[in-house]
Amino acid sequence: MRTALNSLCLSTILCCLVPRPAHALEHMAAHPVVEHEPSNVIILEKKERFEFVRGDKQNPVWVREKTATTYRCNEFRESIPVVTFYNDYSRVEEVKAWVNGDRIKVKPEHRYYSIEDIFYADARICGFMLPFKKKDTESRTEIEKITLDPRYFTSIYFQEEYFTASKEISVVVPRWMKAEVREMHFAGAGIQSAKSYDSRQDADVYTYTAQQLKPFKSESGAPGPSYLYPHLLVSSHSANSPAGQATYFGNLQNLYAWYHRLASEVENDRDAVKATAAAIVKDNITDLDKIKAIYTWMQENIRYIAFEDGIAGFKPAKAQDVLSKKYGDCKGMANLTREMLASLGFDARLCWIGTRHIAYDYSLPTLAVDNHMICAVYLDGKTWFLDATETYIGFDQYAERIQGRQVLIENGDQYHLSRIPERTFEQNRQTEKRSLRIEGARLAGSVSHRMTGECTASLLSNVHQIRKTKLDEALEQYLSRENGQYRIANMRTSDLHDWNTDLLINYELTHNDAVSAFGDELYVEMDFRKEMEDAVIDTVNRQHDFWLPYKRQLAQETVLTLPEGFQVKSLPPALLIDQPKYAFKAEYEHKNGQVIYKKEIIIRDTRILRSDFATWNADIKKLRQSYLEQISLTKK
Structure with a gap:
């Protein structure tokens, strides 16, 4: 009995202990x-x-x-x-x-x-x-x-x-x-x-x-x-x-030569992918639009699977095999992207890169320096980097994990060393505007969202993970944060399959039990989402720095029309925290029979060092306290 139990335990533990890399070259x-x-x-x-x-x-x-x-x-x-x-x-x-x-x-x-x-x-x-x-x-x-x-x-x-x-x-x-x-x-x-x-x-x-x-x-x-x-x-x-x-690897040229040889040994059949590539771009006129079309098609149709196969995870799978199976690791996806673009006459190249998970750069000639592969394409004197493993991020937008990182680009027998462009928080914007009125104990009105970059990618990724029947239902579930009192109706969106433009979402809102009445007074919490209220970092048990997922800008504006016969009794104080790495802001304004609530959260730098923890926690507590504030209305 103990032998069987140990065997079962080992099987379970082995599955848990096997590293699950974020990308195939980990x-x-x-x-x-x-x-x-x-x-x-x-x-x-x-x-x-x-x-x-x-x-x-x-x-x-x-x-x-x-x-x-x-x-x-x-x-x-x-x-x-x-x-x-x-x-x-x-x-x-x-x-x-x-x-x-x-x-x-x-x-x-x-x-x-x-x-x-x-x-x-x-x-x-x-x-x-x-x-x-x-x-x-x-x-x-x-x-x-x-x-x-x-x-x-x-x-x-x-x-x-x-x-x-x-x-x-x-x-x-x-x-x-x-x-x-x-x-x-x-x-x-x-x-x-x-x-x-x-x-x-x-x-x-x-x-x-x-x-x-x-x-x-x-x-x-x-x-x-x-x-x-x-x-x-x-x-x-x-x-x-x-x-x-x-x-072996005495210098970077040796490292590149080995990578390039492995890639050159892949028996790609460019003709086998050309028909698919041509069909993808048939309605596009400009070269740039064709590149975008190939990239978006790869993101939507080739499933990313983090697995290694062949030469200890360094040799890409054949482009035609990835296309046929509709899945691949980062190497296989980069190789297929290159081959489809090359079949259309574009100058596309394979690239090796180490994500921010790795502390080294290419000054060290070792396989430990990189863990990922992407594709680059040269067009009209500019280099465009394509990472099709990032399923929902737009063209010329880059995930935090590769921004600013050195990238090794194939160039025949030689190599070209470059860097992925660095992006600010402005790439990842998320705005929400609400126009509300009080109807008894509930708030009702209209809401509009606009998202870009990794904010779009995060939302769509979460929505697809919870999807059960219809995408719209999953999106409603996500936007309501599974709060049964937050009812969404008549939702309209931009094309959820086109993340190269801003993602737009509009709907009608009914928020039940959002207004409290005591005698002649009404109390309303203006912030439903309360982003980052639980972002306090454990300073007792945590040993390491904390890296946020990506830089971002979150802006919300809620306009509440005062009910007939009511006036503002008090408004919460403003919040203004502006640190070098982040900012938390909130303010209230009474104007023309309306209360206007504005909030902004900016993450400029994702790396919260241990030395930053005390200040960060103090600021998060101030943000949380701001979320608890209510506006107070009273009868005239």
């Missing part, structure tokens, strides 16, 4: 960020040894990884999952385990990473359950892996999923191997480093030791781990193999 670090509470199980000691060794004719250099980990159970009987990751260019050689010094049999499960049991990656996991019989049990594991190509050996993190009392990392670089080991975020981390020479192996040995390491902590809205944790960044430059000189 490269797994040596230790993915997986958080566990450290109260019961800790790592007493962990030793990792990475050694460059001679390989075979096809792959002249391998990296052998040996890991020995000793765990201790502090409180109660426990079983924990032990997992390691590998792919087509790595393999697990051996797995051993001991409990209180006694060797135990382990039969690791090997699984593909799957999504909905349909799509798979070449990323695999090997795992088993490690038992702790009782309190103070010490269990030990030894795992040996081989990475068949040193290009894929990129980073080593010090933090583990459990509190770690002692950690030692050794990197052995024979003199026939040229590799660079960079120390990242070591300041204040208490890591000791030493370099020695092993004459027997004719190798340089880099040794790092650390004590009392807190575990990885996964937090919503946190920067990627490359910003947060001490780690080693490894770049393999070249090797003197028996077959001659092997060149």
Whole structure:
């Protein structure tokens, strides 16, 4: 019974532990960020040894990884999952385990990473359950892996999923191997480093030791781990193999040449996609409109699936296959976008890019520098970047995650290095105008919305996630925030399939129980939505900076016509908070028998640093207090 239970637990845990990258080129670090509470199980000691060794004719250099980990159970009987990751260019050689010094049999499960049991990656996991019989049990594991190509050996993190009392990392670089080991975020981390020479192996040995390491902590809205944790960044430059000189990534040209070769090996059939491309643009006259049409069609008709397939996630799928299946990862979608544009005679290129999740840029020649692919097209001296994985964002609008990031553009045997344009909050505008009147205990009137950029993308994404029968019904549910008292009727929208123009929504509103009457006085809350009222950041438990999803401007105006025989008794005070990174504003005005309420929220910079938390929280509390204010009306 326990065996079956452990197998079930392992299956569940393996599914939870497999990293689900936002985009298909997310490269797994040596230790993915997986958080566990450290109260019961800790790592007493962990030793990792990475050694460059001679390989075979096809792959002249391998990296052998040996890991020995000793765990201790502090409180109660426990079983924990032990997992390691590998792919087509790595393999697990051996797995051993001991409990209180006694060797135990382990039969690791090997699984593909799957999504909905349909799509798979070449990323695999090997795992088993490690038992702790009782309190103070010490269990030990030894795992040996081989990475068949040193290009894929990129980073080593010090933090583990459990509190770690002692950690030692050794990197052995024979003199026939040229590799660079960079120390990242070591300041204040208490890591000791030493370099020695092993004459027997004719190798340089880099040794790092650390004590009392807190575990990885996964937090919503946190920067990627490359910003947060001490780690080693490894770049393999070249090797003197028996077959001659092997060149890896000594510089950016080497990195680009490898990317370009993989892309060039894809057997695209341009003629197979040309008919579809021609049909998409048949009603368009200008070249720019044709490019927009291809881009929008890709967004709407090719489903983005974050999976890796082939050459450890770096080689795009064939354009004709993505078109036929109607789904693809970022590489496949970028490749199909390029091929359809090229079939129409446009100068379209593949691009490699690291999203804001990654702290590095292309000054570092390593696969750890990027995690995404898009398409660029040159037209009349201007470069247009197309990321079809962003389903609902308009042409020449860019998601926060790629804005300002370096982009590596294919250019034959050479490369072109550029940057994605930076956008301000003005790209992402959201306005709401309400014209209301009081009818007993309810507010009634008309409402109009206008949205652009990532505000449009966010709304449409949420609406499509909750859609059950009709898109209009889902949109009403979203706009009412599922409040049964907020009734929407006669809704009219612009084309919900065209996000290259402003999204417009108009409807008639009845907001029940929105007016309170006490004697001769009426009280009305003018703000229904109260955006960001719950945006206070936990300063006790949160460890990392908080990154908001995107820059934005939200503006609301509500005009309330006073009922016959009533006048304003009091209006709430104005709110004016204007910080360098954000602004919160609210004001009330009594004019010509109307009360006009205006609110504006601006996010200029999405990165709220820990040093900003106290000010941010104080300002959010002021915003929340403003939301609680009511206008007071009294009979004349």
